[in-house]
Amino acid sequence: MAYELYYWPGIQGRGEYVRLALEYADAKYVDIALVPAKKGGGVPALEKYLNGRGIQRPPFAPPFLRAGRLLIGQTANILLFLGEQLNIAPRDDAGRLWTHQLQLTIADLIVEAHDTHHPVGSGLYYEQQKPEAKRRATDFLAHRVPKFFGYFERVLTRNKSGPGMVGRNLTYADLSLAQVIAGLQYAFPHGMRKALGKHKRLRTLEEFVFSRPRIERYVHSGRRLAFNDDDLYRHYPELDS
Amino acid sequence: MAYELYYWPGIQGRGEYVRLALEYADAKYVDIALVPAKKGGGVPALEKYLNGRGIQRPPFAPPFLRAGRLLIGQTANILLFLGEQLNIAPRDDAGRLWTHQLQLTIADLIVEAHDTHHPVGSGLYYEQQKPEAKRRATDFLAHRVPKFFGYFERVLTRNKSGPGMVGRNLTYADLSLAQVIAGLQYAFPHGMRKALGKHKRLRTLEEFVFSRPRIERYVHSGRRLAFNDDDLYRHYPELDS
Numbered sequence: 078m079a080y081e082l083y084y085w086p087g088i089q090g091r092g093e094y095v096r097l098a099l100e101y102a103d104a105k106y107v108d109i110a111l112v113p114a115k116k117g118g119g120v121p122a123l124e125k126y127l128n129g130r131g132i133q134r135p136p137f138a139p140p141f142l143r144a145g146r147l148l149i150g151q152t153a154n155i156l157l158f159l160g161e162q163l164n165i166a167p168r169d170d171a172g173r174l175w176t177h178q179l180q181l182t183i184a185d186l187i188v189e190a191h192d193t194h195h196p197v198g199s200g201l202y203y204e205q206q207k208p209e210a211k212r213r214a215t216d217f218l219a220h221r222v223p224k225f226f227g228y229f230e231r232v233l234t235r236n237k238s239g240p241g242m243v244g245r246n247l248t249y250a251d252l253s254l255a256q257v258i259a260g261l262q263y264a265f266p267h268g269m270r271k272a273l274g275k276h277k278r279l280r281t282l283e284e285f286v287f288s289r290p291r292i293e294r295y296v297h298s299g300r301r302l303a304f305n306d307d308d309l310y311r312h313y314p315e316l317d318s
Numbered sequence: 319m320a321y322e323l324y325y326w327p328g329i330q331g332r333g334e335y336v337r338l339a340l341e342y343a344d345a346k347y348v349d350i351a352l353v354p355a356k357k358g359g360g361v362p363a364l365e366k367y368l369n370g371r372g373i374q375r376p377p378f379a380p381p382f383l384r385a386g387r388l389l390i391g392q393t394a395n396i397l398l399f400l401g402e403q404l405n406i407a408p409r410d411d412a413g414r415l416w417t418h419q420l421q422l423t424i425a426d427l428i429v430e431a432h433d434t435h436h437p438v439g440s441g442l443y444y445e446q447q448k449p450e451a452k453r454r455a456t457d458f459l460a461h462r463v464p465k466f467f468g469y470f471e472r473v474l475t476r477n478k479s480g481p482g483m484v485g486r487n488l489t490y491a492d493l494s495l496a497q498v499i500a501g502l503q504y505a506f507p508h509g510m511r512k513a514l515g516k517h518k519r520l521r522t523l524e525e526f527v528f529s530r531p532r533i534e535r536y537v538h539s540g541r542r543l544a545f546n547d548d549d550l551y552r553h554y555p556e557l558d559s
Contacts, residue, residue: 133476134416137423137469149415151422153394158415174390174399175375181392182378188429196437197450198457209438209450216439228378235374 079105081143083123083136086110088308089260089301091152091187092140097252098156100295102163108300153180156249166248176243179232179250186225186257187309190264193217194311203313214316218268222261226276229254233278240285247286254279255286260310265317320346322384324364324377327351329549330501330542332393332428333381338493339397341536343404349541394421397490407489417484420473420491427466427498428550431505434458435552444554455557459509463502467517470495474519481526488527495520496527501551506558 080099084092092108099106112118123139126132126148136150144162149155157177160166166176191199196213197206232242241251258279262269273280286292295301304310321340325333333349340347353359364380367373367389377391385403390396398418401407407417432440437454438447473483482492499520503510514521527533536542545551 135469135472135476136419137426137466147412147415149419151419154415154419154422157418171388174388174395177398178377178390178392178395181395185378185429188426192433192437196433197453198461200457200461206453209453212438212447212450216441220439220441225378228376231376235376 078145079107081107081109082140083109083126083142084140085123086120087302089304090140090309093256093301094152094249094253095140095142095155095159096295096301097256097292098159098163098165098249101247101252101289101291102159102165103291104159104163153177153184156180156253160249165246165252166250167244172243176248176250179229179242179248180253182225182228183250183253183257186221189217189221189225190257190261191309193264193316194313203311207315210313210316214265218265218272218317222268222272226272226279230276230278233282241282247289251282252286252292255283258283259287260304263304264310264312266312267317319386320348322348322350323381324350324367324383325381326364327361328543330545331381331550334497334542335393335490335494336381336383336396336400337536337542338497338533339400339404339406339490342488342493342530342532343400343406344532345400345404394418394425397421397494401490406487406493407491408485413484417489417491420470420483420489421494423466423469424491424494424498427462430458430462430466431498431502432550434505434557435554444552448556451554451557455506459506459513459558463509463513467513467520471517471519474523482523488530492523493527493533496524499524500528501545504545505551505553507553508558 082092082095082099084090109118109122110120112122114121126136126141134148136148140152140155141148141150142155144158149158160173160176161168167173193214194203194210195201195206196209203210229242236242236244239245241247242254243250258273287296306312323333323336323340325331350359350363351361353363355362367377367382375389377389381393381396382389382391383396385399390399401414401417402409408414434455435444435451436442436447437450444451470483477483477485480486482488483495484491528537547553
């Protein structure tokens with residue numbers, strides 16, 4: 078059985094955290110947005126689940142995942158499920174909950190990264206909130222990034238046994254953290270040079286994740302979209318100084 | 319064994335979502351912030367976990383919960399754990415993941431509610447971001463509240479079998495949603511009269527949750543703090559119009 082990933086086409090967005098987990102584990106999946114609408118895919122297939130009257134347990138937003146009869150929404154929840162299915166998280170309760178806890182902290186960082194360019198309203202254009210975005214981005218780089226990076230660096234330091242944050246093997250949380258670091262480097266090349274200079278383990282983790290053979294294969298396959306300024310991470314030079 | 323809840327004193331904050339679950343299930347717990355520091359409690363006890371060098375798996379922020387040897391952070395993660403422990407979530411995979419998915423969507427709403435008064439930076443005072451807060455709150459009430467409330471109303475409508483969102487019994491997600499509705503009514507009495515007028519099931523759920531005997535007992539015990547303007551939900555009349 079192939080998993081079905083439902084996410085908007087044209088951006089990495091939050092779907093990318095799920096894709097990285099599926100690719101790293103070499104799981105079979107269909108990216109439904111890339112299936113032609115007349116073959117039951119595309120945006121109409123997403124909208125059926127979001128707006129369809131017959132959906133008993135509708136997701137609030139993409140991404141969501143179909144796995145047989147299960148329909149699972151919320152990125153961190155999908156990864157909690159896939160962690161077990163694909164063996165990319167510890168199996169014991171303590172390790173499973175700890176990995177999920179890290180993922181939820183990463184999710185908090187992702188929201189804050191997004192809100193640097195949309196501090197007033199996600200339905201408005203960036204151009205409608207530029208002064209507010211400048212203030213928020215400045216605060217983000219000065220206070221929030223150091224706090225989050227310091228935290229994850231500490232977590233990496235305290236895990237003596239592996240290249241990642243939990244135990245001996247990479248987990249989905251490591252994949253997500255590497256993706257956040259890559260995204261922030263795209264958005265804030267100047268700010269990140271400064272921030273990552275102090276956090277060697279974060280740089281090493283990002284390099285390690287993106288040099289895993291299956292992740293490299295994915296990156297070079299053409300399936301991984303490039304970062305772009307309609308996406309979660311946006312490079313507006315005026316916010317990066 | 320009593321659970322130990324670690325959360326800042328003086329506010330409900332995110333700790334309250336955990337307290338409501340513990341109280342509803344009649345679980346034994348110690349609110350560590352209320353234990354005198356010289357008896358090992360208070361803020362120093364929280365800081366030991368946040369900043370202590372010996373903590374192998376440190377939480378990023380309160381709330382966190384100690385359950386025997388487990389230390390669990392992130393509100394939704396704590397509730398995922400307690401859902402199973404206290405039997406306030408379904409036991410099957412589909413129901414367990416669905417309840418958690420709802421909780422994560424509630425968590426998204428909570429962040430957005432908080433950011434109405436702190437759109438620029440959580441480390442700044444409200445007084446330093448009043449114009450931005452006004453814009454964000456206006457957008458929140460006009461667009462985000464209707465979207466979230468419409469969603470949860472739909473979820474309640476489609477669950478034919480219970481008073482809450484999932485199956486026949488209340489879950490921790492129902493308790494959290496009722497708390498969000500109560501908090502938003504405190505913050506935006508005007509805006510909520512309008513928003514809740516169209517969402518009868520949300521009003522009914524809130525009333526149902528806060529009339530459960532153990533929740534009533536908790537509310538009248540004096541242990542539940544009042545909403546206040548140093549907290550997550552803040553009543554600034556200028557944002558409520």
